[in-house]
Amino acid sequence: MTAKPKVWVARPLFPDVLARLTEYFDVQAEAVERPRSPSELKERLAGVDAAIVGLTDKVDAATLAGNQRLRVVANLGVGFNNLDVDALTRAGVLASNTPEVLNESVADYAWALMLAAARRVGAAERWLRAGQWAGSQMRFDDWLGVDVHGRTLGILGMGRIGQAIARRAAGFDMKVVYHNRSRLAEPLERACGATLVSKPELLRLADHLVLVLPYTAANRHAIGAPELAQMKPSAVLVNIARGGIVDDAALAAALREGRLAAAGLDVFEGEPAVHPGLLALDNVVLSPHIASASEDTRRDMANIAADNVIAALGFGEAAGKPPTPLNPAVMDAWAARKA
Numbered sequence: 001m002t003a004k005p006k007v008w009v010a011r012p013l014f015p016d017v018l019a020r021l022t023e024y025f026d027v028q029a030e031a032v033e034r035p036r037s038p039s040e041l042k043e044r045l046a047g048v049d050a051a052i053v054g055l056t057d058k059v060d061a062a063t064l065a066g067n068q069r070l071r072v073v074a075n076l077g078v079g080f081n082n083l084d085v086d087a088l089t090r091a092g093v094l095a096s097n098t099p100e101v102l103n104e105s106v107a108d109y110a111w112a113l114m115l116a117a118a119r120r121v122g123a124a125e126r127w128l129r130a131g132q133w134a135g136s137q138m139r140f141d142d143w144l145g146v147d148v149h150g151r152t153l154g155i156l157g158m159g160r161i162g163q164a165i166a167r168r169a170a171g172f173d174m175k176v177v178y179h180n181r182s183r184l185a186e187p188l189e190r191a192c193g194a195t196l197v198s199k200p201e202l203l204r205l206a207d208h209l210v211l212v213l214p215y216t217a218a219n220r221h222a223i224g225a226p227e228l229a230q231m232k233p234s235a236v237l238v239n240i241a242r243g244g245i246v247d248d249a250a251l252a253a254a255l256r257e258g259r260l261a262a263a264g265l266d267v268f269e270g271e272p273a274v275h276p277g278l279l280a281l282d283n284v285v286l287s288p289h290i291a292s293a294s295e296d297t298r299r300d301m302a303n304i305a306a307d308n309v310i311a312a313l314g315f316g317e318a319a320g321k322p323p324t325p326l327n328p329a330v331m332d333a334w335a336a337r338k339a
């Protein structure tokens with residue numbers, strides 16, 4: 001009997017998804033979530049046929065150097081700026097991500113952060129839990145936030161998630177403006193009720209600005225001090241895209257100095273570390289990169305990552321046809337080598 005291929009699962013995963021993998025593979029699954037150093041990651045990837053990795057696992061040419069065995073790296077996320085796809089392709093390793101299934105849950109979460117930041121939900125809860133309500137002289141004009149309904153929603157980056165966020169705005173009677181590399185097709189624009197504007201206009205008009213850009217070198221600090229200076233002091237900023245798209249130090253300064261009303265952040269430059277200037281503020285709602293974390297969506301994402309590994313390594317009903325490859329040409333190269 002030939003040995004089963006080895007699969008390393010870098011993040012704790014749903015037991016039933018691990019059980020599916022175990023049908024085909026010798027699975028080495030991590031029990032705790034933590035960032036790994038490049039050398040530790042390189043070592044873990046040596047000697048396995050496939051890996052399911054998380055967004056803090058940075059797989060690049062150096063990680064892959066000398067690895068003769070690895071064939072698949074499945075990312076637990078739609079964004080894949082942690083993967084150097086060109087380096088994976090050069091190394092003959094198939095990469096995959098988890099697109100589509102998370103769009104609606106992430107859009108829900110963008111609204112959760114927007115509403116929580118605008119209406120000061122986090123700060124109010126902290127105050128209540130600290131026992132400060134009873135016995136306090138709470139005034140009628142305490143805890144005032146910024147309205148969401150009837151205001152202007154700005155969206156920077158209008159892919160599927162941006163569109164899902166925009167569609168929800170009709171229920172809040174909001175005007176929606178967006179900025180994107182390219183204009184949406186007219187029927188989509190209509191379905192979103194959204195109008196394309198320039199980036200300076202977006203910054204100037206938005207009462208609530210949601211960032212949904214992919215992280216690229218060009219998008220690093222797309223919102224920094226100069227952009228924050230163009231926003232309304234009453235505006236709320238929401239980042240559910242990637243850390244590094246916002247200059248967190250500049251954002252902390254703007255929030256501290258009252259040049260921006262509030263922010264809701266799910267992602268951070270250098271996460272899991274969070275800029276101490278943000279941690280010190282009450283007008284920011286912070287969460288640990290969980291926008292896709294609903295029961296159904298995280299399960300779907302885990303299953304898609306598993307499906308990619310199973311199919312790419314030639315098992316299951318979809319053998320040879322992984323559902324969401326990022327560099328499918330790698331499989332042609334495998335086939336050509338076999339022939």
Ligand code: GLV
Nearest residue numbers: 076077078079292
């Ligand atoms: C989450 O950030 C993802 O890219 O899926």
